[in-house]
Amino acid sequence: MSADLDQLVLSLAQRARAAALVLATVPRSAKDAALRQLADLIESSQAELLAANERDLAGPDAAVLSAAARDRLRLNESRIKHLAESVREVAALPDPVGDLLEETRRPNGLLIRKVRVPIGVIAIIFESRPNVTVDCAILCLKSGNASILRGGKESFHTNTALAVLITRALVAAGLPADAVQLVPTTDRSALTSLLKLDTYIHCVIPRGGEGLIRFVAQNSTIPVIKHYKGVCFVYVDRAADFAMAEAITLNAKVQRPSACNAAEQLLVHRDVAAQFLPAIARALHANKVQLRTDAAAAAILAPVGIPTQPATAEDYSTEFLDYVIAVRVVDSIDAAIATINRDSSNHSDAIVTADEAAARRFLAEIDSATVYWNASTRFTDGFEFGYGAEIGISTDRLHARGPMGLRELCSYKFIIEGTGQVRG
């Protein structure tokens, strides 16, 4: 059985590699035609998609999900409409493939051009939400990559129904059917086997919880691009405008607490803590945010009657993804920078200050993918950056760091033209 699975996964990867070689040089028009076809098919196949989704929702794996996770799994008319629209939006984006990145003429006459090309074969390992299946498939397709998709077992029927539509769209546009493949089993050993096929698969992107990402990183011999957690900080400097600091802190915390770019940690300069903390604490409290404070913050907040909890050591580097924030008072910008570089996850961190010198130090010295001066951490996002699409937010430092759009799904190659040059 396991040998059969190995064989199945190997064949899938080999076919993906063959498809990738074709896909790498097809014109934009063919890729966009497949995408527009897919959008139409999604709309016209609403009944089939809803039926498949009902099967998932009625299955044993969905039964154990939380209400929120069940809701994410559910398709409905408006979500299907939205899915089709998102496919059309990707079709309208520029094709990243073929961009000339650099051009050099060497003294020996060689012309060296560095050109953007697809990575090749990308495996995406994800959980539950059906829109992720379509998202990943279309972003890989648009960037000229073949993809192997492996979704969660709770959404198996929905994913399979969507994969059928994707294959139909590819074939209708004259593209290889193997350019997008769904792993036709949710057996864990198929995943483990897939993660060793570094001859055919060039990149793995896990999209899901920390457990899934760790499993993939530990079991893969293929390079992995990780989207780990965001333990994001807002630092309110002594030269901060208080109204701005309050608006930014509140937005970063409560606008969408479940996002990786939401703030989890608040640092306040000691010189302004007594003035600033009561106001922001009231505002957070009014938004149902629980404050977990150090002794200095508690000493300021207790007398003014704002309920707080003492923070544990662990709270200071926790991604709550909830209506919770840890609050500390720091003595200086040096202490703020050292604290953030130690406790943050190097995702997105912000300073609020009117002092440009302090801001410049923060922006230079904070070792995070995205650093903000006087803006909310919530802007770390492919759409907000103007990429028009996003496959995730990389917490790695190699290849892509921060929001990943279509260009970040590409590699490059060197095309060199000579007139008979040999090396001396």
Added chain:
Amino acid sequence: MSADLDQLVLSLAQRARAAALVLATVPRSAKDAALRQLADLIESSQAELLAANERDLAGPDAAVLSAAARDRLRLNESRIKHLAESVREVAALPDPVGDLLEETRRPNGLLIRKVRVPIGVIAIIFESRPNVTVDCAILCLKSGNASILRGGKESFHTNTALAVLITRALVAAGLPADAVQLVPTTDRSALTSLLKLDTYIHCVIPRGGEGLIRFVAQNSTIPVIKHYKGVCFVYVDRAADFAMAEAITLNAKVQRPSACNAAEQLLVHRDVAAQFLPAIARALHANKVQLRTDAAAAAILAPVGIPTQPATAEDYSTEFLDYVIAVRVVDSIDAAIATINRDSSNHSDAIVTADEAAARRFLAEIDSATVYWNASTRFTDGFEFGYGAEIGISTDRLHARGPMGLRELCSYKFIIEGTGQVRG
């Protein structure tokens, strides 16, 4: 003992991370001062370096090396002089850190700047040659990265003596001593333990044979940039200029057969095989190159009296690194492209032709890091590309592909300036 080793390696990684945070923002002048100081120290410490090298050469690990490997391990006056010069050359290169890569003003007024920054902490795992120790240390330092170096046991004393000089140079320039650290043991379990420290180390680069690279790739939870083998092809098209094709094939094969960018495979179009093969075979044979041929090539070469061996199936995807070349006749450019995309290692492949349409197809469709039209594959090299330095040639498609210079040792971060923007 193993717990002690784990602790030793952990402490080393933590200190490297602290040093990296300092190094990321030091001015170019400090890095260059350390490099120039190191060059002077290498020259003035010749006696100590030669004595340490003698200890390695007299040791049990060197005793089992081949004559060629012993020669690579050996330092002498001219090699030390050359080492010092190479350090001065890196000091003279531009600093890649801080380059503005992109700048966008978003409709909401946010200014987003994408800026080149060091990766952070880089571990380099390498074998034998002492110059690699210095090479890796100085390229990491110049690009603002802290480095952890782990060399082979046969060069342990030489590496230790060099590391002492590097530390003295760092301290003399006011840089953290921990910015370059040598793992002070050659115990394999220290390496295994190091490869799990993904909290502190951001990138691993193995430099050595395929066995070492596989070991690192399989045991590391830290992203690895691999420099695998080069099974490089020269394809002589039917429209090739024969004199040029002969010069390129000969250069690619014999100018330095042990290099990863040397040609291992020759494909010749059927229409010109009878004309071209005897001449190139004679030239290769005169250069002591053994030809391993398919039946079609053998049928042309046997009658003209050039000795060949029948190739095995394995020969067609082998990196010989020696005076050996496999030779096949192909029916068309389509066959050449399909063969190369199947059998090459996607490193460097060349077409020789006067037919521009054939060349354009080859350059577009060959899925290799570097593709050549009418030039030798031997040019895949950081110095030949004008990078001024090279840490290796990546066979990966993520982050860096092909020659890696100082810029490829960098990541980027986003620096975002606002005026109080929050997300709606």
